[in-house]
Amino acid sequence: MKPMLLFCGQYNRVWIPDPEEVWKSAVIAKDYRVGDKALRLLLEDGTELDYLVDPGSLPPLRNPDVLVGENDLTALSYLHEPAVLHSLRIRFAESKLIYTYSGIILVAMNPYKQLPIYGDAIIHAYSGQNMGDMDPHIFAVAEEAYKQMARNGSNQSVIVSGESGAGKTVSARYAMRYFATVSRSSSSTHVEDKVLACNPITEAVGNAKTTRNDNSSRFGKYTEISFDERNQIIGANMRTYLLEKSRVVFQSENERNYHIFYQLCASAQQSEFKHLKLGSAEEFNYTRMGGNTVIEGVNDRADMVETQKTFTLLGFQEDFQMDVFKVLAAILHLGNVQITAVGNDRSSVNEDNTHLKVFCELLGLEHNSMAQWLCNRKIVTTSEAVVKPMTRPQAINARDALAKKIYAHLFDFIIERINQALHFSGKQHTFIGVLDIYGFETFDVNSFEQFCINYANEKLQQQFNLHVFKLEQEEYMKEDIPWTLIDFYDNQPVIDLIEAKMGILELLDEECLLPHGTDENWLQKLYNNFVNKNPLFEKPRMSNTSFIIQHFADKVEYQCEGFLEKNRDTVYDMLIEVLRASKFHLCASFFQESPVPSSPYGAMITVKSAKQVIKPNSKHLRTSVGNKFRSSLYLLMETLNATTPHYVRCIKPNDEKLPFEFDSKRIVQQLRACGVLETIHISAQSYPSRWTYIEFYSRYSILMTQQELCLGDKREVCKVVLHRLIQDSHQYQFGKTKIFFRAGQVAYLEKLRLDKLRQGCIIIQKHVRGWLQRRKFLRERRAAVVIQRYSRGQQTVRKAITAAALKQAWAAIVIQRHCRGHLVRSLYQLIRVATITIQAYTRGFLARRRYQKMLQDHKAVILQKHARAWLARRRFQSIRRFVLNIQLTYRVQRLQKKLEDQGRENHGLVEKLTSLAAVRASDMEKVQKLEAELERASTHRLNYEEKSKRYRDAVEEKLAKLQKQNSELAAQKEETEQKLRETTQELKDKMDDLTKQLFNDVQKEERQRILLEKSFELKTQDYEKQIQSLRQEVEALRSEKTQLHRRLEEERVTSDSLKGEVARLSKQAKTITEFEKEIELLQTQKIDVEKHVQAQKREMREKMSEVTKQLLESYDIEEVRNRLSVEDLEHLNEDGELWFAYEGLKKTTRVLESHFQSQKDCYEKEIEALNFKVVHLTQEINHLQKLFREETDINESIRHEVTRLTSENMMIPDFKQQISELEKQKQDLETRLNEQMEKMKGKPEELSTQLTLGHEEERIQRRATESQNKMHTKANEKLTDKIQELQESSALLKEPAESGEFKSDCPQEASLFIRDLEEELYMKDTVIKKLQDQVRSLTKAIEKANDVHLSSGPKEYLGMLEYKREDEAKLIQNLILDLKPRGVVVNMIPGLPALILFMCVRYADSLNDANMLKSLMNSTINGIKQVVKEHLEDFEMLSFWLSNACHFLNCLKQYSGEEEFMKHNSPHQNKNCLNNFDLSEYRQILSDVAIRIYHQFIIVMENSIQPIIVPSMLEYESLQGISGLKPTGFRKRSSSIDDTDTYTMASLLQQLSYFYSTMRQNGLDQELVRQATKQLFYLIGAVTLNSLFLRKDVCSCRKGMQIRCNISYLEEWLKDKDLQSTLAKETLEPLSQAAWLLQVKKSTDSDAKEICERCTSLSAVQIIKILNSYTPIDDFEKRVTPSFVRKVQALLNNRGDSSQLMLDTKYLFQVTFPFTASPHALEAIQIPSSFKLGFLHRL
Secondary structure, three states, X not given: OOHHHHOOOOOOEEEEEEOOOEEEEEEEOOOOOOOOOEEEEEEOOOOEEEEEOEOOEOOOEOOOHHHOOOOEHHHOOOOOHHHHHHHHHHHXXXXXXXXXXXXXXXXXXXXXXXXXXXXXXXXXXXXXXOOOOOOOOHHHHHHHHHHHHHHHOOOEEEEEEOXXXXXXXXXXXXXXXXHHHHOOOOOOOOHHHHHHHHHHHHHHHHEEOOOOOOOEEOOEEEEEEEEOOXXXXXXXXXXXXXXXXXXXXOOOOOOOOEHHHHHHHHOOOOHHHHHHOOOOHHHOHHHHOOOOOOOOOOOHHHXXXXXXXXXXXXXXXXXXXXXXXXXXXXXXXXXXXXXXXXXXXXXXXXXXXXXXXXXXXXXXXXXXXXXXXXXXXXXXXXXXXXXXXXXXXXXXXHHHHHHHHHXXXXXXXXXXXXXXXXXXXXXXXEEEEEEEOOOOOOOXXXXXHHHHHHHHHHHHHHHHHHHHHXXXXXXXXXXXXXXXXXXXXXXXXXXXXXXXXXXXXXXXXXXXXXXXXXXXXXXXXXXXXXXXXXXOEEOOOOOOOEEEEEOOOOEEEEEOOOHHHHHHOOOOHHHHXXXXXXXXXXXXXXXXXXXXXXXXXXXXXXXXOOOOXXXXXXXXXXXXXXXXXXXXXXXXXXXXXXXXXXXXXXXXXXXXXXXXXXXXXXXXXXXHHHOHHHHHHHHXXXXXXXXXXXXXXXXXXXXXXXXXXOOOOHHHXXXXXXXXXXXXXXXXXEOOOEEEEOXXXXXHHHHHHHHHHHHHHHHHHHHHHHHHHHHHHHHHHHHHHHHXXXXXXXXXXXXXXXXXXXXXXXXXXXXXXXXXXXXXXHHHHHHHHHHHHHXXXXXXHHHHHHHHHHHHHHHHHHHHHHHHHHHHHHHHHHHHHHHHHHHHHHHHHHHHHHHHXXXXXXXXXXXXXXXXXXXXXXXXXXXHHHHHHHHHHHHHHHHHXXXXXXXXXXXXXXXXXXXXXXXXXXXXXXXXXXXXXXXXXXXXXXXXXXHHHHHHHOOOOHHHHHHHHHHHHHHHHHHHHHHHHHHHHHHHHHHHHXXXXXXXXXXXXXXXXXXXXXXXXXXXXXXXXXXXXXXXXXXXXXXXXXXXXXXXXXXXXXXXXXXXXXXXXXXXXXXXXXHOOHHHHHHHHHHOHHHHHHHHHHHHHHHHHHHHHHHHHHHHHHHHHHHHHHHHHHHHHHXXXXXXXXXXXXXXXXXHHHHHHHHHOOOOHHHHHHHHHHHHHHHHHHHHHXXXXXXXXXXXXHHHHHHHHHHHHHHHHHHHHHOOHHHHHXXXXXXXXXXXXXXXXXXXXXXXHHHOOOOOOXXXXXXXXXXXXXXXXXXXXXXXXXXXXXXXXXXXXXXXXXXXXXXXXXXXOOOOEEOOHHHHHHHHHHHHHOOOHHXXXXXOXXXXXXXXXHHHHXXXXXXXXXXXXXXXXXXXXXHHHHHHHHOOOOHHHHHHHXXXXXHHHHHHHHOOOOHHHOOOOOHHHHHOOOOOOOOHHHHHHHHHHHHHHHHHHHHHHHHHHHXXXXXXXXXXXXXXXXXXXXXXXXXXXXXXXXOOOOOOHHHHHXXXXXXXXXXXXXXXXXXXXXXXXXXXXXXXXXXXXXXXXOOHHHOOHHHHHHHHHHHHHHHHHHHHOOOOOOOHHHHOHHHHHHHHHHHOOOOOHHHHHHHHHHOOOOOHHHHHHHHHHOOOOOOOOOOOOHHHHHHHHHHOOOOOOOOOOOOOOOOOOOOOOOOOOOOOOHHHOOOOXXXXXXXXXXX
16 A cells, blocks of 8 residues: 555645644645645644645655554654654653653653652662563663673663753763662672762763753763673773863853852852862852853752762762862962953063962962963974063963863863772673763854764764664564665765865864964865865855854854864963972872873773774874864774664753743754654665564454454464555565564554444444434334323313213213112122131031041051161161171181181191190199289288388488487587687787797898798698699589489489379289389489488598698698798788688588588488379379279180180181290290399399390280280289389399498599499489380280270370470471471461470470570571571462461460460460460560561562563453554564463462462461451552553553453452451552543543542552553544643642652561460370471370
């Protein structure tokens, strides 16, 4: 379809040029015929116009409204200048969108207003997104660059250009801020902050106010941000280009100098700047030229503080800052130096000039030399040097040149120091460069600066064109589209005109070499070389001082005045020499002679320029400004060619800086200059419109026939449809994934689609309107018929009725009334009588029948009762016989099976049974003998009890004697102390006398004193060693006593456990005697230990008395008295070593006595407790004996039953085998019993081993007898024999223990004895444990063997778990660290690990062991922290331990004893409260741990669900066929429209269900589930709404319907999970209101009012954003007019809500942990075997 054909139809729209608006829209009012010279148009204001046209250049067609305002300009069907301008106007002026894509370019319009679209929330929203998924933004370009760098490892560049005031600096700053935010590292160097801190400094020294911009960058810069292998910022580097130095000495009207000067002047009155002697900015020539020194809304003093802060952040010290401020202040003072004219040829500077003095003082210069060489210059010739005075204008120029030179050096120095601060030591992996450079400029007066700027833009435009051409070629090759050469504008001729050999720059450098070179001579050379020879160079008609160059954007006229001076940029040599001799180190370093360093960036670039760099030969040329700028430009182009570029073109919408004001002329001028139209031109040359097959199928399926839709392959469907709709196959091409269209074809398809929809609408309207008219007609017809009927009836009545007729009729009616009444009454009476008669007979009949039925029912019930009873008895008897038959059959089958296996032995079985019966009779005799032995054993037991009673009496007598001895020793001790005190007093008196007598003999006895001191020190050391040894012995005794006490405690615990086991085991009553003997033996051993301790105590006292006696006797008092001097005695008294030793002995004695006394008391208490236990055990033995007798009766009944069964089943093979095994075991047992008795008579020391063997045999015998019920009585008798043997062995052990005497003369012997005692105790403990195991095994075997047993009663547990201290680590490892919830959580109660831990806590609390409890709590909390840390991303593990942490916390509260937590406890649960410790501190710590787990738990859920939210809530079509796709242009959306491999609403609901089921399965509290659900729903609403704000393509009415449908799915999910009570639904209210806002009508004032009233959960900024972003899907929907948006905005002005656009997706609701009492009883808790906690025991 050619565009020409669209002109044939009426009402098509076109664009025509307009002098005011550039382009104006019009509608074709008359069909156009080929050959017509004029086109009849209808303008928008209603006027008609005949527009002259040429068939070869028809006016451009207008795009359909549905394509206008899209994110990418390349999505337009017609790509031309008016279409681009109109689309930008719609987006910027109406939708308030400042960013638009144009292919690979991001067009950024300066809004001149602060917008809420640059916060951290926006950065996080764009992070990780593809470029086409979101609305155009500078962050999207930065993300694309960062993603390509991270993915491909290639370097990137972001090129930001535009004219002054377009927003280049702000855009570059936001791009750098994005990189710093998304690549922030965890190190403490804060490199990102330093990179961002460069901007305020460079803006202060390089930006100024101009007529176009209040913060205009007067230099170009390329910031290279370096990244490491982890894609984190490690440093940066900055390059600058072409600083506008002339601004330092000159500013136009309403312009300012660089910001730093005004900041410095605003801070001049501060103390730190007073030595600079500055004033206000109005006092200096260099800051007041523009006439206005203040910028509205800018605080220079606050900016100065910010500049100082950034200096400090970069590591610049205050000295460095002050040096910089000195140079800046010196430049200001230099500008105020007054130069006066002296005649016509000379000038001078007053030496008393204050500013000159300050200038020299600040820079450390010689005042006279500076005054001289400011007004004179030195000319050096070959023969002499001549000093030539300068005129006043020349001196002023020299002064200004010096100021510019100093500032340029200072600027370069600051940039260099910034680069040093951002330097990094590591290796750079990749980098992203941000180029902030001036755009194409054309002013009324254009000079050297504009020439260099436009030259740079020519180079950048060439690079841009080549890159766009390359991308187009790659796109066609990737899609296998035939490639045809595209003709595009190449600006290489312009570049050659400027930089080629004998070009403009070379001629300029050549003219600068000449001593008398002028601008006019240089211009004349240009005229001679290029006029009429180069079409790109022109000479103005009315001027001889300028020239014109045809740039790629426009023609520019340059004034030649000042070109040579600015290119030379020279300062007179003598001024340089004066500055070089400066005492100020910074100033002197600026002008030091040094070789030109090689470029620091050359080594980093590996790609060379395609064009050879021109290297001039002259040394002077290399120092010119043009030459340096050309070199730096070549280096920049090399860098850009080595990177992947990303383009940002900043557009200035108007010159008045009005917010959202669209000036078409200015914008078109900039669009032509920045290359946007060139991109569109290149795209339009081939196939500008590109659709994927899925997008085309979804959009234009309405144009497809039913036969075409039946095809399976969508690609084939698209091909068939296009062949049918567009006959010219050259108008489109089919690629691999896309369809390429020529210009205008999409518009044609949209027209066909709109016509089809319009036709369908007309048909629908036709039928609806016909149905409405038919319904109206039928309703009117029915009404007319009714009216006619009543009218005709009324007319008929009026014609037929007269007065006589009325009277007759009335009389007839009266007669009829009476007659009819009589007849009716007669008939009524007759019927009434008949009815009463019938009712009487009927009721009687029914009553009789009811009586008969009741009688029959009663008799039937009696019969049924007897019948059913008989049937029940018969059924029961039959079932009973059936069960017995089955049992007998089963038994017979088993017996027959065994008979088959032993068929050979069947004949001899009767004889063997007879022999066995004889053997059984003999066995019965032996059993009787064993019973007699049992009676003798009981007699022996009674004798033993009498002996133990006598022994206890003897022990009590011994204790009384020991107490008496203790009292005697205490009396002796008091007497000894009294004697010691008396002796001490006597010694003191005698020493006083000796002091007076020996005072005069001090010098004579000097040597003796020295010897005596040495001997005294040696003896003192010996004494201290003895004291130390005594202390060690005391400590050894104390440790031994502690060990004994621990052993006794263990024995007591063991005895308690044995008591509980004996009580449980009802059939093993006789084993208690063994434990009683063990306890008595332990008592005997304790008595022996007491004796040994008493002996040690006596020995210790004797040793102490001996040591004291030896110490006192070792000193001859008289001899000491003769040898010691007064000073010696004073020295001795001062040290007091002897008295200290004596006091130490006394304290040691007292400590030992108290220790022994406490030990004695402890032993006495333990003996009393053991005696009480013995009595208690005796009572339990009597009880068990009674139970044993009952058990014997039961066994007898079992034996009779076995005999009966034997008689019934004569041949039982098992019976023979059992009896044979029993006989063998009996013989073995008798043999071993005899052997043990012989061994125990000769070897008492091997008792423990024999007992173990005996009990093992007993266990074997017991198991055999238990499997054979009829022999159970014999097993009990043999167990009685074993008890007898144990009693005898205990007696054997007791005799040597009673007869043994401890005769230890030293502590070593006592230690040996205690060690032996410990070994014996250990052996006894081993025996007791083995006995316990045997008792347990016997009990289990008996319960399995006997079908009838006597229950010992239900076990009563205390709700606590016993564990050992050394098992604590194992408990934490198995229960916390190694526990996998997935395998065990299904079959256990919620919070079981928490309950187990709390039961262990209860055990530690019951022991009143603070250290044990503290260790357990700390280990538990640390274990939970560790397992959470190791599984930070495991949702199930976090859910499991969050649940257990809450359950553990609730248990600590429930059983804390506090009333507020005990309200819901049962009385039994209240008994389980902690008794000894308050764990409130641990509750707080555990609560903090639970909060941290909850936050990580929420983060994991959010990370899992966040990628699903946008595809399911926004992109997936829950209502199929409602949404329609529109072209997306060059930036395609990353998400496929196809349903395969995409997230749907079902995916979101499935993920939510997984979260919910996991939380419930792990036993998480319902309230916590509600809070987590609320947090998730808030995230869903926030992410969806944020994406809606940033995606204009989803802001439509149909998408609002989809969102509302998806919200209903979420609400239904809440209802299914019974979560309506949560506030989750309320968190979706903003999203729900946004969906409603997209669907509601938006045109009238009432609509605006309703929007303001309904959208209370949305802020004003959000409502306006949605209204501005509203995008129709097709032409049937209308855009929101700007006037309506302004109405809504006016109504919302009174709102005081937030100005933030985005919702905070990181916001977390405050979590509360509800207290829920556990309903589980601790006593009923069972530990699964999968926990591997067999070392825990229930108490």
